[in-house]
Amino acid sequence: MRDVAPALPAAPLPTGGLADSVFERAARTPDLPMLARRTGTAPDVWEEVTAAAVRDEVVGVAKGLIASGIAPADRVALMARTRYEWTILSHALWAVGAEVVPVYPSSSREQVAWILRDAGCVAAAVEDEQALMTVGSVCASLPLLRHVWQLDAGALAELTARGSCLPSAAVDSLRRIVPPDSTAVVAYTSGTTGRAMGCLLSHRNLASVCDTLLAGWGHTAAPPGEQGAVLAFLPFSHVYGLMVQGLCVRGGLLMGHEPDLGPQALTAALRSFRPTYFYAVPSVFENLYKGLLRTAQRTGRGALFARAAETARDFAAASERQRLGRGPGPGLDLRLQHALYERTVYRRLRQALGGRVRRAVSGGSPLSPELSRFFEGIGVYVHDGYGLTETGGGVTMQPLGREKSGTVGQALPGTRIRVAADGEILVRGPSVFRGYAGDEAATGAALRDGWLATGDLGHLDQEGYLTITGRKKDVIITSGGKSVAPAVLEQRLRMHPLVHQAVVVGDNRPCVGALITLDPEFLAHWRAGLALQGDAPLREAREENALREEVARAVAAANSAVSRSESIRVFRVLAEPFDVAGGLLTPSMKLRRNEIVRTYASEIEAMYATRPGRRSPAGPREPERWDDPDDVFLR
Template sequence: MRDLALAPPAVSPLTGGLADSVFETADREPTRPMLARRADPAAASWEEVSAIELRDQMVDVAKGLIASGIAPGHRVAIMARTRYEWTVLCYALWAVGAEVVPVYPTSSRDQVEWILRDARCVAVVVEDEQGVMTVGSVCASLPLLRHVWQLDAGALEDLAARGEFVPLATVDSMRRIVLPDSTAVIAYTSGTSGHAMGCALSHRNLAAPCDTLLTGWGHTAAPPGEQGSVLAFLPFSHVYGLMIQGLCVRGGLLMGHQADLGGEALSSALRSFRPTYFYAVPSVFEKIYKNFLRTAQQGGHGGLFERAAETARDFAAALERQRLGRGRGPGFDLRLQHALYERTVYRRLRAALGGRVRRATSGGSPLSRDLSLFYEGIGVYVHDGYGLTETGGGVTMQPLGREKSGTVGQALPGTEIRVAEDGEILVRGPSVFQGYVGDEAATRAALRGGWLATGDLGHLDSEGYLTITGRKKDIIITSSGKSVAPAALEQRLRMHPLIHQAVVVGDNQPCVGALITLDPEFLAHWRAALALQGEMREAREENALREEVARAVAAANSSVSRSESIRVFRVLPEPFDVSNGLLTPSMKLCRDEIVRHYASEIDAMYQSRRRPGRPSTQDEPSNWDDSDNVFR
């Protein structure tokens, strides 16, 4: 082992279950706004729900669960988008000692059947008729399933009515026997290959990172004297979404729910809710940046935006050097330029996030350093954190006043991080999960002497900052034996506004290649701006597009050695999506399935660029032209 990072002691340990925090807040600050909801998703006004109102509704639902036979240790699946009822139901289940099994509402019939059967669920809560139909189609193979409740059909109201005659003391007695190490959630991994595995997470596992983050960073969620607010739009079916829910409920932050992740719907919700803190994944930050750029170009201000963006990155980099003791900070000319763009550009960009956000967190995968610097430069510092399902959420965070873009920060207090000799990141701490449900062999393989083998690759610098370089299973080995980590190349490709997704390939091939999909909105804008007319318009447009993507590939290659660079690529006609099985519900690439699905295209991509007359045994990267690029 090498690169050992030890963190300070953790915060005070949990003494009960997660539902206790709702009761404690209601007793301490009964009128404190806790949740916000809208009667109409398109409405501009939000109705606030106080701590005591949340507690009372949660208790009513808990009574209904008891009346329906839900007991401690029973597992109940929730298959719905991020919405108000999800939170009420989740805490009601925890109040009676039940275990929550989150299921993505977009899951296929086979995935739903597997999770409900593997977790031995006794009930499932779905969102709509489609969910009812999906569960109904697999009920015959689920002998333990006794209830299917539908949120859109008034499931919470029906449960409250059913439990009307259950005494409050019954809920209290069940809640008080829930221990910190009782299982709270069975969170299924995304299942990028094979069946998903259920990660058993205790109340302590979920509370530990939330309490640590609130203790050390909670004051940054809002200006002094203001209540912090968060718009929750990431799926609660993923541990990152669950952590955001936990942070809000345990920290007394006002949480709004946004189910529709469409660009306009999310943008409208941000402007009306006006959060003080923003949580997202890198693809959301990338999309927002591209929207900024496209809007500026459509208004004839593309050059102004690009200059402002460059100034923002330079300004943030200078600030970073200053806070890390490596420089004097922004000079007079840079400060003057930055102040000019603050008045003309940056404040308008922040308005797109509601106008009150000053700090944000990115998780799920590493955020590029350039993008992190851009957001800091416009006045929204983005903490890049690291965590996984098996750790109940975050295990690292940027230290306040010592933030370092391009890294995921340092280990949270109470958590230890090691990097093994082969580069794999190992984690030990109170958030590490209990094990995989029904799979002792997989649990033993993941937990080695108390250390969780994450499967992620990275390194720690001399100050304990962790940098993620990829996944062990994603490493590509070319026919010449060169090992290539695809994540950094893919990240740099996605920074180009035209590129939506990228998958680097090359196992047992003479060089590295890439499968690329285009951003449909930016592509339409790009074509309109190109405005080609006359004969051979389509051919000239394709050539221009080929050259633009080739420039994006060249820019990505500038960060790696020649032997690691992308030498061939193909633009695909459709994106990788959950519906075609090439993207997990948590928006991760199903690499093995993508390679299988596009096997013929990958083979053609390489075959078309082989030099005539050269035997395949001599196909080395040095034999390939710099201009290699293939469009479908």
Template sequence: MRDVALAPDVTSPITGGLADGVFDLADRDPTLPLLARRADPAATVWEEVTAVEVRDEVTDLAKGLVAAGISPGHRVALMARTRYEWTVLCHALWAVGAEVVPIHPTSAREQVEWILRDAGCVAVVVEDEQGVMTVGSVCTRLPRLRHVWQLDAGALRELTERGAVVPYTTVESLRRIVLPDSTAAIVYTSGTSGRPLGCALSHRGLAYPCDVLLAGWLHTAAPPGEQPSVLAFLPFSHVYGIMIMLTCVRGGVLMAHEPEMTEAALSSALTTFRPTYLYGVPSVFEKLYKNFLRAAGQAGRGALFERAAQTARDFAAAEERRRLGGGAGPGFDLRLQHALYERTVYRRLRAALGGRVLRGTSGGSSLSRELSLFYEGIGVYVHDGYGLTESSGGITMQPLGREKSGTVGRPLPGTDVHVADDGEILVRGPSVFQGYVSDEGATRFALRGGWLATGDIGRLDSEGYLTITGRKKDIIVTSGGKSVAPAPLEQRLRMHPLVHQAVVIGDDRPCVGALITLDPEFLAHWRAVLALPGDLPGREAREENALREELARAVASANSAVSRAESIRVYRVLPEPFAPDNGLLTPSMKLRRDAIVRYCAAEIEAMYEARSQARRGPREQADWDEPDDVFR
């Protein structure tokens, strides 16, 4: 092995189960606002629910679960969007020693059946009639399933009423026998290739990264003297969302829930709730950036925004060099420019995020260094975090005062990270999972001598900062034998405002190719700005040529970061985006590469065949070194 970074050991404070977080906080600070909710999605006022009120709701619901026959070790699936009831129900299940099995609410019927059967769930909580119909269509093949509860039909109210006869001491007795190493949740992997695997995560494992982050970084999440606040909108069906929920509850961070992932819903929630800390996946931060750019263009200030954005990146890069000991920081002219744009641009951008956000975290996949520098430059430092389902979430974090954009930081205290000779990242620590449910072979393959083989490829620098370069199984090998990591190319392609998604391909092909989808909103804006004159047929032809040229620049920019042999030489623009609905994205917004290649097989063949025919001749092989594009 090479590139070793060992973090100092710490001891985890958890002595019981995760439900204790709510009860302990209610005892320490009963009137502290803990959760926030809106009576109506259009409402601008959020109702705050105190710690003691949350505890009482959890207790009453736990009594109802006991009355319904839910016992320690029973597995109960939660199949709902990110909403207030999810948090309360999750802690109620933990209070009685049950195990939570999250399922994304838009999962296909086959996926739902697989998870419910594989986990052996005795009950499932769904959100609406659609959820009831999905579960109902497979429940005859699930002999262990005894209950289907529907949130929108008042299931929690009925459970609470049913539990009125159960004494409080029953819940207290059950809660106090939950051990830290008991299984708290069975969280299924995203299933980017093959069936998802159920990861058994303990109470200790889930609590550990949350408690470490709270101990070392909570004070940075809000201005001094203010309570930190977070808007939860990513799915709680993913370990990232669960980690955010637990960090907020265990740390007394005010958390609001926004179930809708639409741009309008998130904008409304951000500007009315006004969080102090922002988290998301790279696509969220990329979309926010493109929205800023589009809004500036529509206001006739596109050039001003571009200059301000570059100044923000330059300023943040200079600050980074200073804090890492490699420079004196921004010079006088750069500080002057930055101060000017602070008054005219940056504060407006922060206002669109609610006006109170200080810092943020991106996870799920790699965030580009350029975006991280941009957000830091406008006054909202967003760092790229790293974790996976099998590690109960967080593995690394940026050390305060030594943050380095483009990396995912250093290992959390108590967590060890090694990089093997083949580049695979190995992890050891208290948060590593207990194993895969019903799959001992997969567990043995993932856990090797006490180390978790993550399947991710990366490197550690001399100071212990980890950089993720891709997934081991995603490495492309061209017919010429060149190995190519697709993630960096895809990341740079997405930086272009017109590019919504990008999938780099090329296994057993003569060159690297790409499938691209366009951002419909920015495309409409681009067309409006272009505003070519002339009759319709001629205007459409000139517009398509202009679009080709713009995308060629995006591809050239992506290619500038890699060698010629690794660069994209052919690409195709697809008419529809990859989405969970068409099975090409996971619920956590990760690409299902194998499914995409199968789904787009005809387009991929046509793309390479068209290029081959166009370049056929005595210099055929050399001509593959010249970029080309094919529109569907």
């Protein structure tokens, strides 16, 4: 082993179950707004629900669960988007000692059947009629399934009515005997390379991450004296979304729910809810940046935006050098430029997040340093953290006042990190899961003497900051023996406004290649701005050439982050994006690389077809080597 990160003092271990937070909050501050939901009459009006009202609603649903025969350790699937009912039902289930099995509502029939059967679910709560039909179509293979509730059809009201004859003490008696080390959630992995596995996460696993983050960083959620507010839109079917829910409930932050992840719906929700803290994944920050750029260009302010963005990144870089003791900070000219753009540009840009956000967290995959510096420069510092399903969401966080872009921060207090000789990250701490449901072999392979083998690659610097370089299973080995981690290249490619998705390939190939999909909205905007002359066939040809050149510039920019032998030499632009329906993305929107390579095998073969030679000055064509030229080319 090498690169051992120092272990910081741990927060006190949590006791009891996750549902206790609702009851304790209601006992201490019954009138504190805890949740916010839309009234139904106006989409931009939010109704606040107090801690006491939330507790009463949880108790009512929990009594209905008891009346329905749901017992401690029973597993119940929740197959719905991020919505108010998810929070109420999950805490009601935890209050009676049941275990929650999150299922993505976009999951296929086969995925739903596998998860419900593998977990042994006795009941399922689904969002709408389509999900009800999906579960209904596989009921014959689920002998343990006794109930299916539909949220859109008033399932919570139905449960509350069913349990109305029971005393509230029936819920309290079950809640008080839930041990912290009992299973709270069976969270299934994304299944990027095979069948999903259920991670057994205890109440302590999930609570310890939230309590540690709240103890060290909770005061940054809002200005002093104000209640923090978080818009939860990340799927609660993913452990990151569950962590956000836990932070809000345990930390007394007002939480609103937004089930629609579309850019328009999310932007509207942010403007009306006006959160003080923002949790997202890199793709959301990338889309926000591209949306701001597209809007600026459409209104004739593209050049102004470009200058303001460059100033923001320069200011953030200088500020980072200062806080890390590596430089004097922004100079006078840079400070004056930054102040000018603060009055004319940055304040308007922050309105895209509602106008009150000053700090944010990015998780799920590494955030590019350029994007991190852009948001910091406009006044929204983005903490880049690291975690995984098997750790209840959190492993690292940026230390306040010592944030370092390009890294995912340092180990959380109470958590230890090691990097093995082959670069694999190993983690130990209170958030590490109990194992995989029903799979002792996989559990034994992942847990080694108390250390979790994450499958992620990275390194620690002398100050304990962790940098993620990729996934162990994603490493590409070219025919020349060069090992290439694709994450950096793909991240850099996505920074270009035209690029939507990118998959780096090259196993057993002479060089690294890439499959690229384009952002449809920005592509339409880009085409509208070309203003090409000539008849239709000529304009189309010129547009195609211009598009190839633009994508080639994006590839060249990505290549600047790696060595020449690791750079992309060939690429192909695909007509359609990767999606969940086609089986090329997991429900959590991660790339299913093996499926992508199989689906586009013919395109990859054509991309690597023998490259034509160049003509020498004397005239004859000379054969080329893959590593000779400095340019990239399109097949």
